[in-house]
Amino acid sequence: MPVETWLIFILGFMIIGSIIALELKDLLSAVISIGIVGLGVSLAFLFLQALDLAIVQFLFEIFALIILIRAFIGKEYHIQEPSRSHIVQTVITIGALLLILLLSINMFKALPGFGHPIFSTAKHYVENGGLETGSANIVSAIILDYRAYDTLGEVTVLFTAILGALTILRTKKSNGLAGGDHETN
Amino acid sequence: MTVYILCFTLFLVGIYGALTKRDLIKIILSLGIMGYAVNLMIILFAYKEGASFAILVRDGINSNMVDPLPQALILTSIVIELGITAMLVALSIRLFQKYKTFDITKIRRLSG
Numbered sequence: 001m002p003v004e005t006w007l008i009f010i011l012g013f014m015i016i017g018s019i020i021a022l023e024l025k026d027l028l029s030a031v032i033s034i035g036i037v038g039l040g041v042s043l044a045f046l047f048l049q050a051l052d053l054a055i056v057q058f059l060f061e062i063f064a065l066i067i068l069i070r071a072f073i074g075k076e077y078h079i080q081e082p083s084r085s086h087i088v089q090t091v092i093t094i095g096a097l098l099l100i101l102l103l104s105i106n107m108f109k110a111l112p113g114f115g116h117p118i119f120s121t122a123k124h125y126v127e128n129g130g131l132e133t134g135s136a137n138i139v140s141a142i143i144l145d146y147r148a149y150d151t152l153g154e155v156t157v158l159f160t161a162i163l164g165a166l167t168i169l170r171t172k173k174s175n176g177l178a179g180g181d182h183e184t185n
Numbered sequence: 186m187t188v189y190i191l192c193f194t195l196f197l198v199g200i201y202g203a204l205t206k207r208d209l210i211k212i213i214l215s216l217g218i219m220g221y222a223v224n225l226m227i228i229l230f231a232y233k234e235g236a237s238f239a240i241l242v243r244d245g246i247n248s249n250m251v252d253p254l255p256q257a258l259i260l261t262s263i264v265i266e267l268g269i270t271a272m273l274v275a276l277s278i279r280l281f282q283k284y285k286t287f288d289i290t291k292i293r294r295l296s297g
Contacts, residue, residue: 072210117251157268
């Protein structure tokens, strides 16, 4: 089967999976459905020949599942009844989003077709990457050599986000030493 | 083109969840779905018909490879997404400690 057919199958699977995850009442089942959607993304990356991304996405999935389950585990959870105004709001939102989808079809027709990329910036990397950096993997050559400052910025952003999370979770008892998630308030 | 439209539909499902759900965890999940759709869309733009992965092999046979630049950028994006998810979860845990609920319509007193 051609790659496009596989991708259509995987994307349909992911759309159904995310709708189910959003509509389920049980939060644990919803988080697990999102995990399945993420593994679908990983599989799609494999079909698109992006091996590094598939591995990173797989790891991301596992960590995100652990973090999200940590968010609501052991907490009392009440299911709220849907009110009339909420139903009206949902219907209006779905209508507006369908309209956006219909209007966007023309935009996707104007793009270069699937399987025919523009490929202008990357030409230099592909032709000279092996000689200039000595790395066989062009993706890691770009990350760690051509665009190393991007990676430095990425690490800074990640550090700041983790620092923010620890600051939010810090309680007064821990005295700023261990910023872990102490639930004792 | 069908692939692009399906990917955009996935993004719209994420927007739908973020707009209509009242549960904080569901809103975080919707943001995650939107992130998946954007990452996948950019990698879809990079795919070349019949090309193979962007790794050089011995004797230089692998001259036909997919566009490696979007892959490098998305690798960065995925890792940052994990940091964002962790921070959102930390915020929601904190809100739960204060208000004893995940329902955003009941979280009204945004002071102190």
